[in-house]
Amino acid sequence: MQHTIVMTGASRGIGRVAAEHILRRSPDVHLLVVARGPSGARSVAELGAGGHAVSHVPADLGSLESVRSAATGIRGRLERGELPPLRGFVGNAGVQYTNALTETPDGFEATFAVNVLANHLFVRLLQDRFTAPARIVITASDTHFGDFKHNMGMVPGPSWKSPDVLARTGAFPGPGTAAGGRTAYSTSKLAVIHLVHEYARRLPAGIDAVAYNPGFVPGTGLARDAGPLTRFAMRCVLPMTALKPFATGRRAAGRRLADVVLGTTRAPSGSYVDRDRVDRSSRESYDKRREGELWEAAERLTAAYTAGADPSRTT
Template sequence: MSHTVVMTGATRGIGRVAVERLVGENRNGHFVLLGRSPGVAALADELGAGGSPVRWIEADLLSLASVRAASGRLRALLEEKELPPLRTLVANAGRQFTDARHETAEGFEATFAINVLANHVLIRRLEDLFETPARIVITVSDTHFGDFKHNLGMVPGPRWRAPDELARVGAFPRPGTVAAGRTAYSTSKLAAIHLVHEYARRLPSGLDVVSYNPAFVPGTDLARDANAVARFAMRRVLPALALTPLATGRKVAGGCLADVALGRVDAPTGSYVDRAEVVRSSGESYDPARERELWDAVEDLTAPYRR
């Protein structure tokens, strides 16, 4: 039966692998890619050249106003039956910066804005349009564990603060350092997992939401804001780790993301999926009181962009 699949973060890295799999193996899917042109436009044209229905909507996920506009356009297409019923949302877009001083035009810390707030606006603006059974997949990171096993000493563990602080520049010591930027990243991914647990409690029955962890995937553009040496290592040296248990290759990680989105991985709502296996996320990530506090905060912060 025809249905709509919406995806962010499809133009590069594991998202590019995943969307190619989704388009190739989901013959009933109508695909809507959210992102910035010209990259997302070129990808939609390429994927649609084989006859699959693929369109794109301009969306800068570092701007909640842009996310609101994009979701409004998507709502109109769904409500006017120009698209079949919405069944899948893959929220794969994410950023990691070289410091914690990047601020969006709307006054939010950039890492938290794209990794947490943008997803919240998108989900809340679309939740009433899903036709169940449906699934939301949010790409997270095992850096939220904060130990050497999961981050190889490259990313500091999360440092939780009040959500209103995390959403603004200055939440972490020495904000101009790479360590602060990476701490902002791991903390934002912990926040995303917290929200998945809260979404699972609050979203309508039949609309499942899961976290997807690709593990460490060298060779992507996640660290595209890093210095030249770090970029060279990520693209040319560290990919060799994918031949060991310490890392995951881009094709494997993207393929697993597609399988989770397609429902091939049996993952109850609220689950944490590590590649193709449902496991427990960190002990810190299970905190209902913190999750409610975070929900209340992001509801307040995003209220102007959800109307």
């Protein structure tokens, strides 16, 4: 049966590899790529080679108004029958800044806005358009553990605060430093897992939500906003660590993401897939009170962008 999968972060890195696998292994998929600028049209041309069904919708994930526009456009295409039924959403795009002071046009801290709020807005605006069985997959990170074993000391561990504080700039010590930006990143990835747990409780039956951790994947574009030395290390030096146990090669990580999206890796709703198997996320990531608080904050912070779209709401 033909169906649609909406995907962010499909233009490069592990997302690009995953998109290729999804299209090759599931010929009934219409892949709808969400991308900014010319990369969307380029991805359609390249991924669509060979007759694959691929289209794109432009969006800047750093702008919730842009996300709203993209999601409502997708809803309209689904309602008019221009797209086959929606069976998947893959929130793979993510950012990491060299500070915790970068602000979006909406007034949110950029890391939290892209990695958390943009995904939440897509899920909520598309929620009533899913046809069961459907799967939501959001890319998480080893960094949410906050220990040397999982990130080799390269990224500070998460520093949880009220979601209203996390959503604004300057939430962490040294907000103008790279350490502040990396703390914002690891904290946002902890928030992703919290939301996946809450989605599993709140979304209608037949819509599963899964967090996928690719492991440390050197050589991606994650550090594109870093300084020249860090960019050089990520591009030229750290890819050699992909042969080490704590790292994952880009192609392996992308293939495993496709496995999760397509259900080849069996993962119940609310689960955490570590590379190629379901596993426990950090002890800190299991906190129902915190998860409920984050849900309520995400609902409130995105309310202005869901108004008028009439997505079905759950409580």
